[in-house]
Amino acid sequence: MIAPPRSAVPLLLSLLALATSAHGADPLYYFCGTNGNFTANGTYGDNLNALLTSVITATAADYGFYNLSAGSGSADAINAIALCRGDVGAADCRSCLNDSAPAIAGRCPVQKEAIIWYDNCMLRYSNRSIFRAMEDLPAFGLANPNNVTNNVDQFNQVLRNLTDGLRDRAANGNSTRKFAVGNATAPNFQTLFGLVQCTPDLSQQQCDNCLVNAIGKIPWCCDQKQGGRYVTPSCNIRFEVYRFFDPSAYESPPSPPESTVSPPPPPTNNPSPKGKDTNSGRIALIITIPAVGLSLLVAGILCICLRSRRLKKNFETVPVDEISNAESLQFDLNIIREATNDFSDSNKLGQGGFGVVYKGTLANGQVIAVKRLSVDLGQGDQEFKNEVLLVARLQHRNLVRLLGFCLEGRERLLIYEFVPNSSLDHFIYDPVRRSRLDWERRQKIIGGIARGLLYLHEDSQLRIIHRDLKASNILLDAEMNPKISDFGTARLFAVDQTQDATSRVVGTYGYMAPEYAMHGLFSVKSDVFSFGVLLLEIISGQKSSHFCNGNTTEDLLSYAWRSWREGTPSDLIDPNLADGSRTEMLRCIHVGLLCVQEIEADRPTMGAVVLMLSSYSTTLPLPSRPAFISSIPESNTASRVMVTHSNQSENKEIRESVNEASITELYPR
Template sequence: MAKVCSKLLFLSAICIFIAQAFAQPNFLYHFCLDNGNYTSNSTYKANLNQLLSSLSSNTEIDYGFYNSSYGQNPDKVYAIGLCRGDVKPDVCRSCLNNATNLLPLLCPNQKEAIGGYDYCTLRYTFRDIFGIMEDSPALYMWNNNNVSANVDQFNQDLRTLLDSQRVQAAKGGSLRKFAAGNATAPNNQTLYSLVQCSPDLSEQDCSGCLAGAMGDIPKCCDGKQGGRVIRPSCNFRYEVSLFYDPTGISVLSPPLVPPVSPSPPSTNSPAAKGKKSNKSLIAIVIVVPIVAFVVLIISICIYLRIRKPREQPESDEAVDEITSAEALQFNFGTVRVATDDFSDANKLGQGGFGAVYKGKLSNGQIIAVKRLSRDSRQGDQEFKNEVLLVANLQHRNLVRLLGFCLERTERLLIYEFVPNTSLDRFIFDPIKSVFLNWEKRYKIIEGIARGLLYLHEDSRLRIIHRDLKTSNILLDSEMNPKIADFGLARLFALDQSEENTNRIVGTYGYMAPEYAMHGQFSAKSDTFSFGVLVLEIISGKKNSCFQHGENIDLLSYAWKNWREGKALNLVDSNLKAGSTTEIMRCIRIGLLCVQENVADRPSMASVVLMLNSYSVTLPIPLQPAFFMHSNIESDTSSQWEYDPKRTDSDQSKGSLV
């Protein structure tokens, strides 16, 4: 009887939560991300339940931002709850409680999910998302009514209003990054808008996230009286009627509009146009019988239920960022079982530093395991320090290091599994390259640029990658790029601009001239490699073995055609349907990045701005550094190493590592 009753109670709970979803007039969206699953009796599920049950329970926190984690790797769960900046604390907590109950039901067994109402959003995942700007998946919604006249002026007024709010929100503190206000639109209309970021973002990341979201207005809301773009890390909304509570934002910022509350026009997604007038009636019809059913079940079974007190979540110390390498250590036996004893069937590839294997942990999580060569001269402590360094780099365009294993002569690095292998397997393959249209290639270029910007400027560490190339760019299930392989990366002090080395290791064709010839490297060395990548992505050809009717490298060919006004000769024939203006702009950015003089190359911050804003005027590129060494046959998958202090005859014997 107890088991039957327990099942009935579970069923009734599901009914309640589904009824709540219909009953909530402001329920918006949910995304169940395909980044791994958990089972109903797994540790991950238990950790998720514990975390969500306690997420918004701290009644002392009244600013509407809740971020916490629970458990230990690899079953650790991270969650962020964020309420709209004008929402009162009790409404905020009620909204988040509904979301924490509903989202796991809408996304059963998915380790990562995002959902939201008008008043709040909820995210949970198996990876650390705190302080990391993420711009996908994105949701577009719009008002059905069109702007009646002066659309260009309306758009200009909207842009001015949103830009001012973007600056204001980005300057907000760790409690709130939110701004709301109004402006006068054509025909004496009042235009209302609000913008918001997750408060754990830096000022630069918040501004960048909102700028990117606002750049999507032409995709969804152009000429509409209202619209919104919702991203995981930020969102904005605008209407010609007041849709937020101005009294709710007076605590942290003065009210910007008079306290009136006309009914806002409906803002609809493509799947939800029309029929909202019947929603309340539908909710009543569904909810009333369900509630009666639940009350009956509870009345019969309540004496069989023994409520156990909830365990308290782990202390704050347990959810702090990693402070020791030991927190990341995997058992060798666990990894060996996951990879079927490193079987050839699970082998993904072989690089200069070891083989990579696909594995599956007992909880179902798919991993990639790099088994480093046993002749490494690196000590155990140095290896742990390097692991700790890479583990603290968290960005959606960097491959995430999950942990490591160090046992006797075995050194293993455990990464998130990225299903679509590396960029070179697509871009240089005559069959697969067809699937990379210009939109996808542009997305890849943008993602690589953002990842490099994070390494150079936005992380607490300043990292120079030194080996950026197509085989070190991995592609996830949605073809988002992730920079991988930090085996050659160097840590810079925050105020350090360059460094010299006598041991030059890298990949021929991607090395900046000052590094290849003199051992000098800096962030601008990575910029050079990025420029080569951009030109390769556009042309579909390798720089190091490019031929076009004569023995000439890709940079020389690109420069020659640019000077002659024939830059489109460089473009992959598969991209003829792409945006010519955008392609030409990217060719120009690529040429700016490979200029011979280090000082002439843009920083990655400038590159990201060039890619995201057409209002930025691009400089005229100067001559790039050419690599016209016809006697050297190079493969982009190999590493090139030489010592500048050796004689010319010795240098010609440069070793591969």
Template sequence: MIKAESLQYDFAIVRAATNNFCNKNKLGQGGFGAVYKGQLPNGRVVAVKRLSNYSRQRDSEFKNEILLMAKLQHRNLVKLLGFCLEGNERLLIFEFMPNGGLDQFIFDLVKRAQLNWEGRYKIIEGIARGLLYLHEDSQLKVIHRDLKASNILLDEDMNPKIADFGLARLFVVDGTHGTTSKIVGTYGYMAPEYVTQGRFSFKTDVFSFGVMILEIVSGQKSNSIGHEEDTLNLISMVWKNWTEGTPLNVVDPDLQKDSTSQVTRCIHIGLLCVQENLLLRPTMGFVVAMLTGYPVNLPVPSQPAYLLIDSATQSNMSSSRALIIGTLKSHQSNIEMALASTNQVTISELHPR
């Protein structure tokens, strides 16, 4: 395993690569600081994240991201090439992703028209496989804690890669959850138990993934559908149409002529991931299995979080929770049996890494 020290770059080299961090090379600006495009002496084009002095991503988060990214290797994770520490400067050097963030496509009226259903499904599946690696398949067990469309970067072939591990939490093999008094992340993507109680687990990442599925399918931001108090948010809008038997009403108009059965299945999976009760949410192993077509009949989704509906409807839905929990556990048990089958046919590893 590569030692983090071997990834350290000289500040002068990085500064020259970005032309002294000129605005012309700036790719984006966030709460952590700015990201610049640069070219190293060997000709390789890179992305340089320059943390600001007032960034929320302090030294602990900076070191956390270096140590995690140096050890995690997967085709659906952004690759860390190096870092730089000099004075107040904190720099991270990543592989350059020419198509930028997923948010720049699905929330742009012009760009999202270039992304057909096949492309969007590839992105959904790629994110799912990256999360499965973090949660189950890597030697390290990692909860990302800040999954959102802007933290999914797209390479030249529009393959998705999960980025920004500054808020991630690492667990030993037997660890699955934790608590914190400091709530960090992006509203609209954070699971309710994390927002209200500071509890996080693999299921909080599953919730964020479910929100992204609904955003990719609809082309709408999770927290920007209308500004009136009686206007539904994205989850509520999807749930309303789902219960009324009109799920395709929420689909991006650019996708209306695409595979309606697969689109509907993804909406179904998205709703399973954003259920209010974390025990009802599937694992990422089960999510990948559902995306690849198994099981044929999916569990019935229960009430999602942040739902804006009347109390009578909530009462009717809550009465069916026990049945849904049993159904979901039964489905996940069948998946685990399939993954452990003796004929070497697996669900989570359909493609070599």
């Protein structure tokens, strides 16, 4: 390290700060640490100046990543990390870092720790060790202002699959770059593009954990948005319905630097005393290589053929023996076509993640609901088999009843009882219809959902985890009795099984338990979490991701927890519920908070929930902090972001970009 004379430090720092105005775009965000300040004339200032100067004067960055330090071993040691976006060229990387060094000096002139983000790079420094350390705070989110207007569940599933695939690729990158981009076909004839990146000093597991956490924040920064990003010191993710990265990023990442191990010495020209053996070895090698190559080629062709046959079989037929128990429920396709007027748009009731639902009338006058699975969705066959096998064996007044199915050619149809009042989301999210749900009806709906879920978990012949409990999957009959529907993502458990894991997380953002959203672990307690979110939505009459409180908007769990801690839980109650029992409503809020606790073991079972809701002599334990606590301040001009770092928070204004508007920051969990 080369440090400038101490007398020159104030001048150099001033010049760095002054240079900020002469450079490019404003940063996306910056944060000045709260763990102490330094004096400009001290040793720490010398070391900081040396670091920032080295960032500016360095001639090249190894794959866009810097790990710098100054004053190592002393009390005034300082460490820095600089990272350029993986698709940014060397010139743009250098330009961004040249901007970031004076900008961070100007915005955080005396802080011992700071971080600044631009679109193309990130620079941070600290008086503690930050190399090979995964850190998720401070963080910020940006959302595209345009909403996903149709097929939201399907869009979210495509997004989830895309980001999970990119996460795996980035985490398995090498020590010089952990970066991945890709795209996937989204609904509404759109292409969804994604980018994920970790600082390459992280291990595979650290990078994976960081990206899992960032992906789990999407619902609270970018729910139902066409694009967004979530950015932390150690990793970041972004998605858009347009390509925002350089197409060269699709190429394979660079190889790690060549090994410094010396190559083996060249062979001498001295004849070998075993020349005959050597020649025999060469002949054997010449014969073996083509033979091995031919064997691999044949094996590869056989694998491709077998895979093609298997995929074709999976697409064309669902094994009849797997649904033999439901054979008596099979409908003829022509009967269903006639009942739905050949799947007329006028009979369309709605659309979910795996197909369209139509209203139909059979020849005997019976009204039915027909779920037509999309043939172009890779999970269609599995969803079909799940629903037929599971729902046909379930009988409960709070579960939708399966009347039959149709399986002809490429058509996969599920025929259900028709439920006239549509789904719960059409009521609680609508300010006019919501007024029709008085407390007595809402209490009946809450109790019915709880009993239906208890039946799935404990009282039926099977033990079933629903995995996608939400307002749109609760149907309401003529008497407003709730019926749990859509078992396409449900999983069957053994009687003594308590937990399972999956690499393919399905469900809906905002209702997923943290252990499921982040690690793919699910159990009955995952459904309990979803029920708790749904219960709080029913009480408040608002979506979990967009709770409106006067002129501000934040997520429901954050507002519910803050109200509880401040002793004002009644603020959560829908104003339309003026005539109901406040005691009963507050007890339901209490139960809801118990269900959404972050630690899985702390959540009650559905049996305990039903008891809590029906017996007021049962004493309720105090809830602990919910998962996914966040805050989404709102402004009409410049967005504001709350950064939480080392248990302290600070408000700052930042400007919005053209394509991105609302900004959100999540509290640490």
